[in-house]
Amino acid sequence: MVKVLPSLLSVDFLNLKEELDQLEKANVDGLHFDVMDGQFVPNISIGIPLLDAVKSYSNLPIDVHLMIEQPEKYIKLFAEHGADMISVHVEATPHIHSAIEEIKQLNKKAGVVINPGTPVETILPVLSNVDYVLVMTVNPGFGGQSFIEQCINKIEQLNQLKHENNLTFDIEVDGGINDQTSKVCIEQGATMLVTGSYFFKQDNYAQVTETLKG
Ligand code: DX5
Ligand code: ZN
Numbered sequence: 001m002v003k004v005l006p007s008l009l010s011v012d013f014l015n016l017k018e019e020l021d022q023l024e025k026a027n028v029d030g031l032h033f034d035v036m037d038g039q040f041v042p043n044i045s046i047g048i049p050l051l052d053a054v055k056s057y058s059n060l061p062i063d064v065h066l067m068i069e070q071p072e073k074y075i076k077l078f079a080e081h082g083a084d085m086i087s088v089h090v091e092a093t094p095h096i097h098s099a100i101e102e103i104k105q106l107n108k109k110a111g112v113v114i115n116p117g118t119p120v121e122t123i124l125p126v127l128s129n130v131d132y133v134l135v136m137t138v139n140p141g142f143g144g145q146s147f148i149e150q151c152i153n154k155i156e157q158l159n160q161l162k163h164e165n166n167l168t169f170d171i172e173v174d175g176g177i178n179d180q181t182s183k184v185c186i187e188q189g190a191t192m193l194v195t196g197s198y199f200f201k202q203d204n205y206a207q208v209t210e211t212l213k214g
Contacts, residue, residue, distance in 0.1 A: 002186055002213045003029035005063050006205075007174070007196035008054070009045060009143045020058045026205035030061040030084070032174070032194045034143075037068035040092050041141035048081050055082035063194075065113065065174065067140045068092065072099045079106040087111030087134050087172075090122050100129050111172065115139065116148050120157045130169050132192065133158055137185070138175030144197040147176030152188055159189025182212045 008031055011019050023031065031054065036045040045067075055062065061084040068074065071088040072095060078086055086108050088099045096112060103110035112123050113134040123133065135154050138145040151173075158171050172192035173185045182193050193212055202208040 002190070003170075003192045004199075004209050004212050005030045005032040005172075005192060005194050006199045007032040007034055007143065007194050008050075009034045010196035010200040012200070016053070017057060020054065020060075022205050024058060024060060026209045028060065028205070028209050029192075030063050031058070032196075033062050033064045033083070035064060035066050035068060035074075035078075036141065039069045040089065041067045043141045048077065051078070051081050051083070061085065063087070063111075063172075065134065065194075066092070072102065075099065075102050076106065079103070079108050083108060085109035085111060085132070087113045087132070089113045089115065089140075090126075091115055091118060096123070097126055097129065100126055104129075104131075114154070116151050120154050120161070124161075127161060127167060127169065128165070132170040132172050134172040134174055134194075135190075136175055137173050137177070137181070140175070145176055147178075147181040152184055155185055155188040155190050162189070177212075179208075179211055183214060186214050 036043045038044040063085040064078050064083040086103045090096050100110045109131040111132040111134050112130050115136050137147050137151045170191040173190045174194035177193050177195040178198040
């Protein structure tokens with residue numbers, strides 16, 4: 001079964017409690033939490049204070065996507081503040097293996113992320129260590145961008161590697177996911193969908209969640 005994780009970057013922050021209620025009722029599988037540092041990506045977003053607020057109110061699992069330089073410096077902090085899943089970009093650290101191991105030692109699900117310009121080969125050495133691989137389908141930094149078609153091949157490639165090697169990692173996609181692009185991704189083997197601007201434009205979160213799951 002495919003999982004749907006709305007990205008809080010596009011939530012109505014002024015209505016956060018009500019939005020979180022709606023999300024829980026809509027049967028989403030978790031909340032995607034985009035952390036940007038203005039260095040690794042050209043934007044600054046949300047961090048620990050908002051994570052604390054969300055965590056104090058909602059029971060949904062939190063998927064923290066670290067778009068920051070030197071992610072290893074902050075893994076423990078996000079884990080201590082209630083992240084259930086943490087993903088780090090392979091482009092952001094020369095120590096991807098130890099970053100992943102640290103996340104797992106903290107008893108959190110560990111993910112590795114690749115940008116649109118990064119080939120799957122870069123993460124071959126850690127595929128057996130991760131709980132999920134996040135394939136970026138836009139260049140990270142902003143919500144509301146268009147899905148980059150060339151990334152579809154990488155989903156297929158990862159799915160093949162997964163089955164050939166009896167691995168169990170989830171394949172998550174993030175960026176420009178809507179009712180059309182989600183279908184293509186699922187067909188190629190995606191098991192987790194992050195969706196921001198498309199999702200939060202809808203009136204009925206339960207309905208869109210069901211539609212996206214296909
Ligand atoms: C982009 C973020 C995404 C973003 C997705 O840098 O990682 O999670 O919020 O937003 P949409 O679905 O609007 O592309
Ligand atoms: Zn993200």
